[in-house]
Amino acid sequence: MAKKMPKTDVVIVGVGWGGGIIASELTKKGLNVVGLEKGQERNTEDYYMVHDELRYAIRGELFQDLSQDTLTFRSNDGMRALPMRQYGSFLLGSGLGGAGVHWNGQTYRFLPYDFEIRSQTIDRYGKDKIPEDMRIQDWGITYDELEPYYDQFEKMAGISGEENPLGGKRSDKYPTPPMLHSPQMKMFKKATEKLNYHPYTVPSANLSEPYENPDGISRAACEYCAFCERFGCEYGAKADPVVTVIPVAKETGNFDLRTHSWVRRVLHKDGKATGVLYTDVTTGEEVEQPADVVVLTSYVFNNVKLLLNSDIGRPYDPSTEKGVIGKNYAYQIIKGSATGYFEDKKFNNFAGAGALGMVIDDFNGDNFDHSDVDFIHGGYLSLTQTGNRPIQTNPIPAGTPTWGKEFKENSLRYINQTLSIGAMGASMPYKQHYLDLDPMYKDTFGDPLIRMTYDFREQDQELAKFTATKAKEIMEEMGADHIDAMEELGPYDIRTYQSTHNTGGVIMGADSDTSAVNNYLQMWDMENVFVVGASAFPHNSGYNPTGTVGALAYRAAEGILKYNKDAGMLA
Ligand SMILES: Cc1cc2nc3c(=O)[nH]c(=O)nc-3n(C[C@H](O)[C@H](O)[C@H](O)COP(=O)(O)OP(=O)(O)OC[C@H]3O[C@@H](n4cnc5c(N)ncnc54)[C@H](O)[C@@H]3O)c2cc1C
Ligand code: SF4
16 A cells, blocks of 8 residues: 655656756746656765766766666567667666756757648648658647747756857847857868858857856856766756756745655546656655646656556557557657868867857758758758767777777877767658557566667658768868768667657647647646656757757746646647
8 A cells, every 4th residue: 555645736757857847937936846756866066076987978877777667679560679778879867857967968949840840841842742651740839939938948057059040030149158169160160151051159058157047046167078978067067957947946945856756657537647656766665646737757758658557648559540649759860970080180179068069050950942852851960079088989980990909099099180070860750650568578666668669761861861961071171181971871770879869759739639748748638747858749850859848848837837727728
């Protein structure tokens, strides 16, 4: 028999960016909120003087423990899925702040095209441009409607940046100026300007200068220490939930944060959620937390897993295309890139920051004419300087053996003599790509794991080849002596790191037949459940996702406050 806690206004499952923003916005308005986080408490002090690549980047101290919970993967539904037992393609967050603690901080807005992708693609190119099994749909919200929430997220996090010349309209400039420009960033800028493109500085959550946000939270400027991606920031300079929104929620006295609390079910009766059931992982005790509103902010895979294991919503069936939970899983196509080797130039590649770089959007969204290419959308092209580290960074020209004397010589030689231009290709949804419950494999508590069915498609192959060609062209202009550019994308490989940009599964839209949540991220099938995160994206854009996750979290918080006053489906 589970221990029963007193009822609260709102219970939040998972306290990363999504959960932290919701907690801060609701508690400021006087609601009582319980935050349940399955991982441990985290603080800036945890990272003082521990630039330890082995501990954080390789052994992944901040990531979810895959021996407790993981997912299974297969390329298509004719195959048997197997569990992901080691980290590769993406790195799942765990603990207070979630993946927001060890992210890079590259903080983009999606393009207006993204939110109306289906209508705008058909308007410009006709229906035949969309492949028969591709399932793009409009998001049920426009860029202009979401813009104020982007602005709110950027001001809270103190994003450092300059206007994207090809982006949507902004109501205000970034709260802090762009990051410093290193010599290689200047080379990228010069080369792309020469090619008549439109470079701008990567919008960064690594602060360019000290900043106090509208909640009164002050943070120090970035030290360009280069131990950023996969690490926590010892200066508090990188915006993460632990140094921004969570202290604001705690300060109100209305936030009851419980770490080591693994939620296993959303409880419901007569079509409404009544609370959640969780296990205290330190004692093994089962606890029921009753609540008026349940908010899932536990990342794409866990949001879907919790809904399916709790029998909430209509599970997606790829054969009939009926149901919505698990549908439109998408990822990111980042391999269409190029690396340049410079024989007589050296760069300080060991210095950097998670979100230091220059970028162009000339081949992103519908910013160029797609009439003569076999794909829709596109991606940004960027040169980032996130900091080369001794174990993981071994740039070697193609054809070098991957071990032995020649490998060592080349890797030492080129560590400071290579530059890369990367692409962040958009990923479209297909009727065959989805998330469901694995029929065989279970987590540490015996609950079915999430199963992912996904592969790269023709669209992805074409898009990656296109971005690789453009990356090579820019690298040539930058004067590299030798360039290795991607030639074939090949099939999706879950073993090699690409990005933690998984999307879909609980998607938003204007129509309850084809989406799981409305544009406040309120579930069509259970009005007092809100599902927040990149799980709401109907496709993934040619950008990193978290700016849009943050904007949607602010929008959802506003929805929950409205719902708290006046229950029912929000319009
Ligand atoms: C190395 C790395 C670099 C990245 N860099 C960038 C970048 O530069 N730009 C960008 O836009 N994005 C980046 N991302 C992605 C970014 O980190 C995520 O988009 C973002 O953190 C997602 O926030 P979230 O709150 O939705 O989920 P998460 O941060 O994953 O938080 C979910 C939380 O829920 C908890 N949880 C899960 N299940 C349960 C349960 N059953 N019960 C209780 N708690 C639960 C988890 O422990 C976790 O703390 C990066 C990610 C990684 C890993
Ligand atoms: S690079 Fe800057 S933001 Fe990133 S961890 Fe170092 S000091 Fe912090």
